[in-house]
Amino acid sequence: MKAIVALLLMSALPVQAHHAFAAEFDIKRPIKLRGVVTKLDWINPHSWIHIDAKGPDGKVVAWMIEGGSPNALLRLGFTKDALPIGSDIVVQGFQAKDGSNRGVGQTVSFADGRKLFLGGSAPGANPEDIK
């Protein structure tokens, strides 16, 4: 019963993203990268984090990682400076279908394990307040 209720909720609420992710990224090409941030495109419809990642052969390769719209983070006071150039980060995600060095950052963390950004909760988001 619980599963049925969850399914109903899932079908009833908006879940659409800006574009079809499965058309852009390839589930058969998982990536795990560690690299240094060289640039942050704090733009819509998706933010892009540029990193220089060192491969197993020691060669440095430039990657671009797609993330979410920055608007909500801006509203919560996060700016481009939340991710300084030179930060050492770890990206887990999937590579672009065209095989280029672009990927979606499913989860993005600092090298010490802290997750990047994290919006937190806005006032009024407490379920107890929703009546």
Add this chain to the structure above:
Amino acid sequence: MARGIGVLIGLSAAAFCQTPNLEGIWTNATVVPLERPANLKGKEFYTPEEAGENAKKVLGITSWERLGSQADVHYNMSQYGLDLSQVKIASTLRTSMIVGPDGRIPPLTSEAQKRAADRAAANRGHQFDSYENRPLQERCLIYSTEGPPMMPGAYNSNLQIIQSPGYVAILQEMIHSARIIPTDASPHLAANIRQWFGDSRGHWEGDTLVVDTTNFTDKNPFHGSSKDLHLIEKFRRLDAHTMLYEFTADDPSTWARPWTAQMTWTTVEGPLFEFACHEGNLGLPNTLSGARAAERAK
């Protein structure tokens, strides 16, 4: 001549001062679905306790979980503050936006079903031919929730209302279009002029702004609607921080009867951030280049 203009401005300003003030930055983010879940048939409103329980249940599911299988190749929305549990939401006891005992969109007429089937058939196998085959929102032209009627999206469900004598302007954060609504009793555009957002004309009925929209296209149907959709929206400010937004959709070739939905909005802190979707839309070229790579691999 100068005196005449002075009188006109004076009259206009006076009329404006008497109109209700809907201005502000609002959010229409909600835990309430458009259509009532089947298990709540006949129950239009929750008790306050039930509403709290429902909100807890809905907000307990992250977007990540709601995306289901799509989440495999998606970024975690919570990391970017885009989860419904991370934004302000207005209070309401409604179990569905659609009002009345049924709480569902009336079934599509056979004509509307055929229209939808024809559209799907025309696009089948051609979804990735060119940017012109991609959805309007993926092309950063208009967003699927912009309407009218204006619906909440998965995130950034914010909008701003600005009033001036003779006009009400509405800017939705997703994604960049401003609705400029004349309230000067001017008639609709000629029937041969069709626009993505239709042609909206407003007037005041007491404390309510009533907006009548016609002249839609057949390019962005609202739940299967045709270009002949006739939409009536009503905006009424209940208090400093609460707006009641209602729309009635009437389109005899699509639904056997008109249907009405209601949403409660609440104010959020500004400013509204520019979305500027088009300039950074790398997803569209990546999607098409992905399709070309898949074709080469065949």
